[in-house]
Amino acid sequence: MTMEFTAGRGGGRLPGGPKPYFLSDGEGEKAIVIDSLFTVLLSADETDGQFGVFTMDGPKGDAIPPHSHGTHHEIFYVVRGVTVFLDDEDGKRQVRELGPGDFGYVPAGIVHAYRVEEDHTRVLGVSTGGFERFFQTLGEPTDATTYPATPLGLPGRERFVEAGRRFDTTFLRPSARLDV
């Protein structure tokens, strides 16, 4: 990839417009969020705002807190397992362990959380364009190609507030909704 474009915090690795390009495994705009590596492969800048694509590489770990996105739809495609928790549109709890090739869809407004069940898990995510850079705002930009051997600390409250505001995402206390 050329590096001549810029896209904010930890950005500048993607073309910034609708041009064709390739990335090798490990390339993209990367950020560590606590114990996981998030890599943005495509952003709203390249798709006329339509969709974004990212991967999450994580060790076995604690659940990500329950949250919902006001405007962004999101998918999970599991490359290597993860358990997804959600409250469906009738308020019914769903818990599903996903293995390689399995798929989950979480439309906007649905409270959800997930937990990585094995080290070296990889999940590919696709979202409504724009949400893909949530992780660079919440976490720490990096050039690493895998997740850290030692987890970073939890982002500060102000970082959660900023990421939530910018990306229309509401975090709930785990005890509040999903028992994960």
Next chain:
Amino acid sequence: MTMEFTAGRGGGRLPGGPKPYFLSDGEGEKAIVIDSLFTVLLSADETDGQFGVFTMDGPKGDAIPPHSHGTHHEIFYVVRGVTVFLDDEDGKRQVRELGPGDFGYVPAGIVHAYRVEEDHTRVLGVSTGGFERFFQTLGEPTDATTYPATPLGLPGRERFVEAGRRFDTTFLRPSARLDV
């Protein structure tokens, strides 16, 4: 998955609206195109028209003919190799062999083609919402979970014309543009 919804030829396996759901590996709306299995995991019906997600499982084989989509952006995320050919926005030929975890982006209007390099290749694709059902129109709907042992014949000319018209896709003769 429930089967209570319908979505045209080979459809009816997806919710048809913005509801959360899960699919196990091998589930979805499926069609065989010649020698490859295409599985739609998510359609424009579930994402307010924003994006669609599908997989291609293929044997080592001939190149897919060069084509371009008038309005649909498309990505390739390689799960298990494929070679992508394209003419970039400056008319320069790019040929790239992609392995597991590698990524390619082809915006609307860019002529491209690909060739599967190994049996049991899997590529996950994401496109502007709507294009994901192209394969059900061009190929043959199926309940199979892998590609056929014996390739189907080439779809008839009228099928290419219909799929091209409905999904705003232009096919070129291989000799015309990309030497694959």
